[in-house]
Amino acid sequence: MEQLLTGMQKCVIDGEIDQIQGYVNQALSDGMEPSVILNNGLIAAMNEVGQRFESGDFFVPEMLIAAQTMQTGLAILKPLLIKADIKTAGTIVLGTVKGDLHDIGKNLVAMMLEGAGFEIRDLGTDVNSEKFIEAVRNGDADILGMSALLTTTMPTMKETIDALVEAGLRNKVKIMIGGAPVTEKYAQSIGADGYAPDASRAVSLAKSLLN
Amino acid sequence: MMKTVNAVAFQSPQFSLLSDCQIQDIHLAALEVLRETGIRFHHTGAIDLLKHAGAFISDGNLVKFPAKLVEQALASAPSRIIMCDRDGEPSVFLEGTKTNFGTGSDCLNLLDPYTHEHRKFTREDIINGYRLVDALPNIHFQMSIGIPIDIDPKLTYDVQMLEMLSNSTKPIVFVTNDLASCQRAIDMAAAVAGGPEALREQQHILLYSEPSSPLQQSTTAVDKLILMAKTELPVVHSPGPQMGAVAPITMAGGLVMSLAEILSSLVIHQFTNPGAPFVFGAGIHHMDMSSMQICYASPEFQLTKAAIAELGRWYGLPTWGYAGCSDAKVMDEQAAVEAMISVMAAKLCGSNLIHDVGYMESGLTTSFEMIVLTDELVAMVDNFIKGIEVSPDTLMVEELNTVGPGGNFLSTKATRSHFRSYWFPTLLDRKIRATWLEKGATTLGQRLNLKVREIIESHQPKPLATDKVQALQTILEKAS
Numbered sequence: 001m002e003q004l005l006t007g008m009q010k011c012v013i014d015g016e017i018d019q020i021q022g023y024v025n026q027a028l029s030d031g032m033e034p035s036v037i038l039n040n041g042l043i044a045a046m047n048e049v050g051q052r053f054e055s056g057d058f059f060v061p062e063m064l065i066a067a068q069t070m071q072t073g074l075a076i077l078k079p080l081l082i083k084a085d086i087k088t089a090g091t092i093v094l095g096t097v098k099g100d101l102h103d104i105g106k107n108l109v110a111m112m113l114e115g116a117g118f119e120i121r122d123l124g125t126d127v128n129s130e131k132f133i134e135a136v137r138n139g140d141a142d143i144l145g146m147s148a149l150l151t152t153t154m155p156t157m158k159e160t161i162d163a164l165v166e167a168g169l170r171n172k173v174k175i176m177i178g179g180a181p182v183t184e185k186y187a188q189s190i191g192a193d194g195y196a197p198d199a200s201r202a203v204s205l206a207k208s209l210l211n
Numbered sequence: 212m213m214k215t216v217n218a219v220a221f222q223s224p225q226f227s228l229l230s231d232c233q234i235q236d237i238h239l240a241a242l243e244v245l246r247e248t249g250i251r252f253h254h255t256g257a258i259d260l261l262k263h264a265g266a267f268i269s270d271g272n273l274v275k276f277p278a279k280l281v282e283q284a285l286a287s288a289p290s291r292i293i294m295c296d297r298d299g300e301p302s303v304f305l306e307g308t309k310t311n312f313g314t315g316s317d318c319l320n321l322l323d324p325y326t327h328e329h330r331k332f333t334r335e336d337i338i339n340g341y342r343l344v345d346a347l348p349n350i351h352f353q354m355s356i357g358i359p360i361d362i363d364p365k366l367t368y369d370v371q372m373l374e375m376l377s378n379s380t381k382p383i384v385f386v387t388n389d390l391a392s393c394q395r396a397i398d399m400a401a402a403v404a405g406g407p408e409a410l411r412e413q414q415h416i417l418l419y420s421e422p423s424s425p426l427q428q429s430t431t432a433v434d435k436l437i438l439m440a441k442t443e444l445p446v447v448h449s450p451g452p453q454m455g456a457v458a459p460i461t462m463a464g465g466l467v468m469s470l471a472e473i474l475s476s477l478v479i480h481q482f483t484n485p486g487a488p489f490v491f492g493a494g495i496h497h498m499d500m501s502s503m504q505i506c507y508a509s510p511e512f513q514l515t516k517a518a519i520a521e522l523g524r525w526y527g528l529p530t531w532g533y534a535g536c537s538d539a540k541v542m543d544e545q546a547a548v549e550a551m552i553s554v555m556a557a558k559l560c561g562s563n564l565i566h567d568v569g570y571m572e573s574g575l576t577t578s579f580e581m582i583v584l585t586d587e588l589v590a591m592v593d594n595f596i597k598g599i600e601v602s603p604d605t606l607m608v609e610e611l612n613t614v615g616p617g618g619n620f621l622s623t624k625a626t627r628s629h630f631r632s633y634w635f636p637t638l639l640d641r642k643i644r645a646t647w648l649e650k651g652a653t654t655l656g657q658r659l660n661l662k663v664r665e666i667i668e669s670h671q672p673k674p675l676a677t678d679k680v681q682a683l684q685t686i687l688e689k690a691s
Contacts, residue, residue: 015627059630059631060621061621061622061626061627061630062627064621064622065622065624065627067622068622104619104621107619108621111622184645197643197644197645197646198643
């Protein structure tokens with residue numbers, strides 16, 4: 001069993017996307033619990049990937065292909081996890097703010113968060129504050145994540161937070177923001193709960209916000 | 212699949228300075244100086260040899276050269292020299308446009324990496340310098356770096372050679388003060404290589420010597436030149452004149468004079484032993500007429516060194532060059548700027564044996580940080596010189612069709628397999644500000660200093676076998 005999990009982790013870390021379903025199916029037919037496969041196989045591997053990225057041994061393309069491999073494995077487990085009513089690490093609503101079509105950074109964050117076991121609701125790009133509010137009001141989001149690349153669209157983050165306060169929904173979610181022009185200081189000044197400078201640290205931030 | 216005609220997959224950045232006609236004009240002008248005025252040789256043996264070969268002797272020791280002697284010498288000198296490391300593995304290829312970088316020799320002062328004080332060298336300092344060279348991947352050969360003041364001055368060159376052989380496996384370009392010390396240096400290298408025959412095969416050491424500009428050759432320099440020819444170990448007999456002081460003020464004039472001096476050395480060398488290995492070189496500086504200092508980092512110095520590289524290749528000889536030098540007094544922004552232009556020019560002109568890495572202040576002072584910076588700059592410029600590969604594999608038409616508008620290329624297989632071909636710096640910083648702050652918010656200068664100290668404190672060069680250490684010690688004791 002241990003050997004199978006080690007092989008599965010290595011498969012994710014090396015980004016062997018064509019082989020991951022073989023490992024997951026093998027584990028299931030050996031009788032391993034889906035939650036064990038998820039936590040001790042796939043998520044454990046992504047933790048290692050995140051560490052390697054932060055220490056400079058891994059680069060973004062390697063991290064991404066590992067995340068995609070993880071998700072390919074997860075696709076088999078998902079229906080089983082739902083059936084067994086196993087909770088994810090949390091639900092995160094993500095979007096690039098109004099007026100901004102840049103999504104590569106947000107997608108990167110989404111993949112890494114998914115890799116860490118979070119459930120992602122991606123609202124896409126050019127998302128206005130009404131759509132963010134609607135997603136928070138009607139869903140079970142634990143965290144709202146906003147992204148902006150342009151300095152001209154950054155103010156929409158503040159507008160959205162202000163609108164959430166007005167709608168009485170601010171205490172329902174934690175808010176994290178990111179993007180090239182965004183800083184820790186800006187996050188504090190607009191009343192967000194956290195800021196992460198890169199995708200890997202967005203994962204640590206999301207975990208710490210829900211603890 | 213697209214069809215291409217006369218496809219060139221790699222075309223690296225191009226640089227060319229002199230036209231064929233200009234090169235020929237410089238060559239013919241040097242031959243005219245050699246015929247009309249000649250070179251004064253303070254060496255009786257050389258005069259006899261040259262007279263016998265067909266040169267004209269007047270005024271006791273003035274030697275005038277007919278063109279045929281020069282052209283005979285050029286014809287017999289080899290086009291390539293392969294220098295091996297201490298283990299006999301080929302490591303420094305002197306041919307074509309292949310570039311190799313190394314330190315300078317005999318600086319009087321060091322910028323202390325711990326106290327930042329400007330002070331004289333000790334034996335421990337030169338050992339640290341050789342270990343630094345040993346550790347850095349883009350520094351390919353070593354020169355003596357400094358003159359230590361805590362040893363017997365008569366043994367300066369012996370101690371330098373002993374410590375270079377003991378503290379790094381990289382090939383050595385050495386300097387000595389007279390014939391006897393040159394012979395001892397050869398004996399030491401031979402003891403390490405496994406005998407004179409093995410040393411001749413491995414070409415682990417190369418002598419640097421100089422004519423005495425303008426248009427003179429000293430006794431000791433010619434003594435050493437003849438010794439190197441006889442032993443068939445390589446030599447660079449390189450003029451180092453200052454234009455406006457001991458050379459004409461124009462760059463073309465500086466080149467003509469240096470060429471006359473180099474070619475007269477080559478005649479002596481090749482008529483002593485045809486086919487012995489010879490490196491073509493000159494460091495043609497100008498005198499800064501406000502400070503009366505030699506400029507090591509001027510744009511004009513980059514031009515004369517490029518001209519020497521092109522002339523050398525025109526003759527089919529390995530070439531000598533300069534880089535990683537500055538006229539600054541400390542490792543500051545000036546030093547970094549001047550290091551960069553020198554490395555860029557050296558790589559573009561393709562000199563084979565590029566030395567004086569670490570020189571500051573007209574060659575009076577060495578900075579270890581400058582050597583570490585140059586190591587990084589060589590890697591950076593290597594990745595500029597590599598050019599752009601244009602081939603079906605790199606045009607990525609399929610990839611573009613697959614990803615399409617609005618997609619991204621971050622997670623494709625092609626990205627994963629190609630992204631590492633981009634250069635990743637080791638000392639230049641590209642981190643996001645938050646990470647940079649987290650890692651101590653250091654400047655490049657601080658990181659250079661840290662790397663110098665890390666290498667000094669932790670690098671362990673491959674030890675020299677005990678019997679060889681003993682053999683070197685015996686040669687040193689006999690000399691004292």
